[in-house]
Amino acid sequence: MASAYYNNMIRRVLDASYSDCWEDAVYEWEIVDYEEDEDCESVCICGKQGIRYLYTIRNRETRIQLYPIGSSCIRKFERDDMDEEIAVLEGMFNLYRAIRNRERIELSSKYFSKRLLRALFDEGAFPANQYNKFSGWNDYDFMLTMFNKRDKASITAAQHSKIRGIIAYSIKPFLERKLRTKTRGSL
Numbered sequence: 001m002a003s004a005y006y007n008n009m010i011r012r013v014l015d016a017s018y019s020d021c022w023e024d025a026v027y028e029w030e031i032v033d034y035e036e037d038e039d040c041e042s043v044c045i046c047g048k049q050g051i052r053y054l055y056t057i058r059n060r061e062t063r064i065q066l067y068p069i070g071s072s073c074i075r076k077f078e079r080d081d082m083d084e085e086i087a088v089l090e091g092m093f094n095l096y097r098a099i100r101n102r103e104r105i106e107l108s109s110k111y112f113s114k115r116l117l118r119a120l121f122d123e124g125a126f127p128a129n130q131y132n133k134f135s136g137w138n139d140y141d142f143m144l145t146m147f148n149k150r151d152k153a154s155i156t157a158a159q160h161s162k163i164r165g166i167i168a169y170s171i172k173p174f175l176e177r178k179l180r181t182k183t184r185g186s187l
């Protein structure tokens with residue numbers, strides 16, 4: 001069955017591509033939009049049901065868009081840049097969901113990664129304010145240092161409080177701006 005889905009996807013993508021060769025055609029595509037279906041009721045362009053992340057991809061040559069395409073089909077393009085992009089986006093969706101569920105969020109790999117922190121910084125999730133000496137980089141650097149600590153028990157109460165503050169007052173509003181309209185479902 002997996003190969004039937006795979007073949008469906010390849011055919012849909014090649015039909016909408018300029019090149020007839022899969023290995024070349026994959027480079028004509030880019031991710032232009034994303035959405036999370038928390039009920040996982042959506043169907044991928046390959047026919048696979050129950051996908052959670054719905055991407056829209058667009059071909060730069062033909063201008064054709066395909067929607068929705070799921071994460072596993074995107075990975076079959078074997079494009080490192082696209083894989084990176086969806087890993088970061090899905091990390092953001094995961095964190096946003098945890099925040100809305102009022103989970104106790106720690107700086108562990110359950111919620112964060114180095115590239116996720118970096119993407120948060122690059123996209124402006126750490127605005128300058130009086131708590132970071134008017135430099136968002138200081139918050140990013142602090143979060144990265146805490147994330148990299150192998151011994152999380154050595155994080156002090158003051159540091160925990162600072163982490164909570166950065167999540168509540170910088171990261172949460174950023175994720176709301178970026179993802180509120182990109183999330184649908186019963187949650």
Ligand SMILES: [Zn+2]
Pocket residue numbers: 005009044045046047048069070072073
């Ligand atoms: Zn698929």
